[in-house]
Amino acid sequence: MTVWFEKQRHLIDFTLASLIRRKGRNLGLLFVYTLLVFVLASVMLYTHALRHEAAVILEGSPEVLLQRLVAGRHDLIPPGYIERIGTVRGVQQIRGRLWGYYYDSVVKANYTFMVPEDGSVAKGTLVVGPALERERGLARDNGISFRAYSGQLFSFTVAAVLPQASELASADLILMNEGDFRAFFAYPAGHYTDVALSVANPKEVRNVANKLANLLPDSRPILREEVQRTYASVFDWREGIMLALLSAAILAFSILAWEKASGLSADEKREIGILKAIGWETGDVIRMKLWEGGLISLTAFLVGFVAAYLHVFRAGSPLFEPVLKGWAVLYPRFDLVPVIDGLQVATLFFFTVFPYMAAVLVPIWRAAVTDPDAVMRA
Amino acid sequence: MIFQPAIIALLLASVISVAMLLAAAPFAIQIIRHWDIASGSERQLQLERRTYLFSTLAMFVMATQLMALMLFVFNADKMSVMFVGAMCAVGTLNVNAWGFPALIAQMAVFFLAASWLAVNHVDTRAPDYPLVRIKYAALLGLLPAVAAVLWLQLEYFMNLRADVITSCCGSLFSEDTKGLTGDMAALSPVPAMVAFYAAIALAFATAAFHAQTKRGGAAGYAVAATSVAAFVAALTGIIAFVSLYIYEHPHHHCPFCILKPEYDWQGYWLYVPLFAATACGAGAGAVQPFRNVESLRNVIPQVSARLAALAAAGFLIFAVIATVFVARSNLMLIET
Amino acid sequence: MSARPSTLAFLLLGSLLAAFAACFTDAVWLRAERGPELVSMRLLAAQLGLSDLALFTEARYTRHPAQADLHSGFQDHPLALEHFPSGSLMVPRYDGLVREATTPD
Structure with missing residues (x-):
């Protein structure tokens, strides 16, 4: 065992010495590789944490939401509707929600107006979200007026800002x-x-939804678990699309790695030729080159991952901010709660190290079978 | 559904594996037909050179397959949140008819790959590559298996539909279920424990004995046979009683839920040593047919003894971990 | 005698591995620190009956993807394929949410 270990150590020594002799090229490759891991890892960590966050927050959302549809668009719930819902067995709590959108032409932003059911907001006052506080410069006790869709102007005072x-x-x-x-x-x-x-009974949610759909054919029940699942798959899907797009980058990088590994410089060729002339076997050369690939991959993977972690969770993912903003004026600023699981790390590993190693195998072999005399004579 | 990072990674791994093996196939046929170590002809030199490439490729493919099994199970477990009725990997695998076949095929390829790697290792230790033909014939044999895994995975992942209501482990692994899984769950704990520890002790003893004496032949085959038996007994034992102790619930038999973070990933502590030990045991058996080859007379006993030692260690670790889980649990299955 | 390159490489890799492991420790730490925020948001969602995250506020179907019309991508006129950049990040995609308004089956 120790013999084997010592042999590998010598191979590593040799590989490193040879890598250092060609610093520029190898550092360039390492940099690109690290960058690739960084981008992929950032996307994965970010979407995964966001997905987790959505799952936890939506735990609190209503079990069933019932919309009424008219001509395929949702419409107001008329009086009497809620009473009819109350006749469905298994329904425990019913509350009509009041909410809507408002476009504020001053800052060109969309707001979501909502009425808390517990009546905690007094007449003439508002409780505003934190992005509004930031973008419109609102604070406690400020006055603000909105022009309603009817044209009338309404004035409010800000009673509180949400945390x-x-x-x-x-x-x-x-x-x-x-x-x-x-x-x-x-x-x-x-x-x-x-x-x-x-x-009342969480297992009955589906049945209740079916009953509701039968009782009120113009209604569309939306179940919480479906919303949660939709959010989960939206993020998964987006992440998947991102990765599919980024796989072009992975492919390009693999080609680069292939090129780099196969475009041996005259120096490297001579090096291998000499090694073989002094008694190295083809297997040894392959092993040495595999060590080279392994060390580069591992370094790039670890550095890229750690950098991505810092970027997403410690620095607030500045690179993704423009994506999140879109054209919206109001956008949330938030610190993600880190959730990392082994599957992500394993998948990331498969996405980065695996293509690299696959791409360099053939060039490694080509280099390793070089005949010593062919190189040294040239 | 196919745009899941882990699914893309798995399919990527399978596609590259199949592509590499396909690329190696014509070469494998050439080797089988023309290999002659004694000859100094141009063709023989070419072949010898290329074996380096294809051996490396094959090793790469096999190593990939070993990792793909982990990723597959891991992924199945993670995806369970996306399906109605799924609590763990069982639900995900049950979403369509391809899930369990894909898992079983992946497991089969895992053990075949491990055996192939053992044979390959032995072969490279001998100066005259005595097993080269057999190795490449086996590679040709593995190609359909790896392709089948790819095909099953494709069918499985393409047909995943979130609106299917799937069944959970509770219905597959319960005492009342008809069929193999139900029977395994219905085993009463005492005989299951006896069988579990007996099979593992036997596998351990055989492997340890073989590792000590280095005597080839029957002992090597026995290691493989007892390893496989211990593997089956271990899985049965996990379903019959170890899982109960981990969940601290007298009727929850699922062998997949123990992989979940809620149970501190205890399953991986069990499965990783178990699979490694079984793979080593199978490898020790796989090299035995060649023990009489002249140039391998010294190599095989050594390699197979080392594999047997690893297998023995793996089974020991597995048994200790399982015992710790059982001892630490608050559940009392057996009246004392 | 200077250190062998392999020793240096092992040291480097070792420290990188330590940094990698530190990420996981840091994650645990941050989870403990930021966990209460999540809980408070869940409470807020329960209190107000919120059904969506305020990720993209620019359009109805990106602000409340769970409650958008079924065809909200084309809601303004049939050729209005997609207005907003975030629509490409948050499409109204319904896995299992697709339910006809009238399904008395």
């Missing part, structure tokens, strides 16, 4: 009193935007 920690769920929210909401949007009395239900 910055909840920004991911509440960046653009404006909470208001029910009376204010109905007056502002000219909502007909007794109408609601949609209905949130809870179901």
